[in-house]
Amino acid sequence: MVENNCSECNACVQICKHQAIELKVNEEGFSYPCINIEKCIHCNLCIEVCPMQNGDKVKLSNLKVLAVQIKNNKTLQKSSSGGVFSLIANYVIKNNGIIYGAAWNAEMQLCHIGVETEKELERLRGSKYVHSYIGNVFQDIKVHLKNNRLVYFTGTPCQVAGLKLFLRKSYDNLITSDLICHGTPSQKIFDVFRHNMEIELNEKTVDYKFRDKSIAGWSCSSSSSLTIRKNGKKHFHIYNRNMRAYYLAFIKGDITREDCYSCPFTTVERVGDITLADFWGIDKFHHFFPNQNNGVSLVLINSQQGINIWENIKNDAISENSSIDIALQTCNKNLYEPTIRPCARNDSYKKAFNNFISFRDSYLLQENPSKIYISYYKRKIKQIKCIEYLWKLINK
Ligand SMILES: Cc1cc2nc3c(=O)[nH]c(=O)nc-3n(C[C@H](O)[C@H](O)[C@H](O)COP(=O)(O)OP(=O)(O)OC[C@H]3O[C@@H](n4cnc5c(N)ncnc54)[C@H](O)[C@@H]3O)c2cc1C
Incomplete structure (x- = not known):
């Protein structure tokens, strides 16, 4: 097991037709891939789909930056920032699509699941600051995409990049949202x-x-x-x-995964069609929002697919045009640099466990x-x- 440069997106495990890769858990609770040499046929597919090694191949240039708040106050209250995830998810449900995101299971373990109704959507809403287990959802998504079903995948940038590399081609019926990400504990x-x-x-x-x-x-x-x-x-x-x-x-x-301190996705070039984040410091830049204290999202639109989606959802939102320069001035440091590894990280897990x-x-x-x-x-x-x-x- 090599504990280096892996974000635990599970793309390598899912692409390997020979079941030669297994994730093994270290003492902190983070998983890393382990290759069974006897089963491996050296096809290199596992490396090709690795977002930590090939993430640059799926990066997109930013086209538009917005400050956004969903009009529906109930949904806004339940969302972590301005509720843009729910705006997109509602559009996908209306179009008979399926949404993948992070949800607690009955044992309070965080995993990615697919949902198809407004009621189930509740489970995906809200940020959970823990690593979400991907399992085999990339394989399931591929099946839906091939069957022409509209799919919306949300996750950390490494998970979105992992999915796109796993698919190995673009699909018009796939929408992806990444998050500006501070890193994940186990x-x-x-x-x-x-x-x-x-x-x-x-x-x-x-x-x-x-x-x-x-x-x-x-x-x-x-x-x-x-x-x-x-x-x-x-x-x-x-x-x-x-x-x-x-x-x-x-x-x-202090408890972030080691690989997050050198995250290659903390840049304005994003991997999702739409990037979601909190618009921290909104009052300095935009004064249009009547209910600022209820949350405003910083939204980066990074593809034509993202623009099309925005055109379909914008009537259900209050929004104002912003810019990448403003986004870089908000308190969202993870838009341009990874979380800095504090000295406390050296023994934080040992202290927490012992x-x-x-x-x-x-x-x-x-x-x-x-x-x-x-x-x-x-x-x-x-x-x-x-x-x-x-x-x-x-x-x-
Ligand atoms: C681990 C993590 C770190 C973050 N760090 C920052 C940050 O530094 N700065 C910043 O501005 N924003 C950060 N965010 C994003 C922010 O907290 C909001 O999630 C985002 O603004 C979307 O809010 P919303 O109101 O549109 O949707 P919400 O309804 O809040 O939806 C949240 C979405 O995030 C997904 N999600 C939740 N938890 C996880 C998880 N653990 N892994 C993968 N996907 C998940 C859900 O599936 C859902 O799609 C982070 C989010 C996470 C999960």
Whole structure:
């Protein structure tokens, strides 16, 4: 097993007709390909489809930059930024297509799945800051594309590049969205934090939102967990110290996959037809959005396919033209450089696995959870006041 220059997109495993490649998990929980020399016929297909080695072949030049917010407020609240993923996904559903993205399974493991209805779409919505297991979805996508089905694939840039290289030809019925990406921690380290929360609460996690706007809005990202008690009752948590520490460790880049620190996709040349990101610092550049605190997306359109899709969805969005120069001035550093590897990364996984409490608490020293509770209840009260006001108006 060579632990170098692999993003775990699984393209090599899926392209190999001889089942000569297996992913093996290292002690941090990251998988790397391992070639069975006896089965390998040296066709080199695994190298040709590797996004870390051949990603440049599928890079696109940017055509248009936009600031976008979906008009549907309910969907906006459930989305991590401006809800552009949902705009595209709704278009695909209306056209009888299938959408692939990251979703929790029943064991809270993150994997890519395909969905075909608006109800199922709920599972894909929202950023999950963990590596998503691709499994065999590239093979499934190829079958759908050959059957002329419209397919929308969303993922990290390495996953999108992996898919495009795996397909080895372009399809008019494929739409891809990549994300400006900070990097991904392993499922194993996420599970350590989650298990500790479950032990403390004596409850089982059934859903987890990394960015729940209902707590403190869009810009002050806060997480929420939905757990289930032994009596079957569901419980919503707006703050949990274990999960908060995970989020802070992720943001600092302390638990990112080693290969992400030299990511070749942190450039303005993108791999997806449409790149999705948060428009951090929107108030400095665009003043057109009435409801900025609910989230605005930075959207990079990188192909004719992307332009066609935008033409079809733009009426359901509030948008303003932007530019690549502005995009580079937002706080989206991963548009032009990989996350910088901090010294803390040297032993972060060992500390998390061997001395969890002190590792977790090291992130919480500057934390003031009461701020999060105050912000949440303030928002709730505002909502009630708004309802009261509307009620008065109706009565008048
Ligand atoms: C690991 C990760 C790191 C990110 N880093 C940044 C960043 O540094 N700067 C920035 O501006 N934006 C970043 N984003 C993107 C941002 O958080 C939003 O996902 C994006 O703006 C789309 O928001 P939305 O409101 O349009 O859609 P949402 O409804 O929020 O949809 C999110 C989409 O992302 C996909 N997705 C969620 N989790 C994963 C995952 N783990 N792996 C692959 N696909 C996933 C879902 O399938 C869905 O299609 C990151 C996202 C992820 C998943």
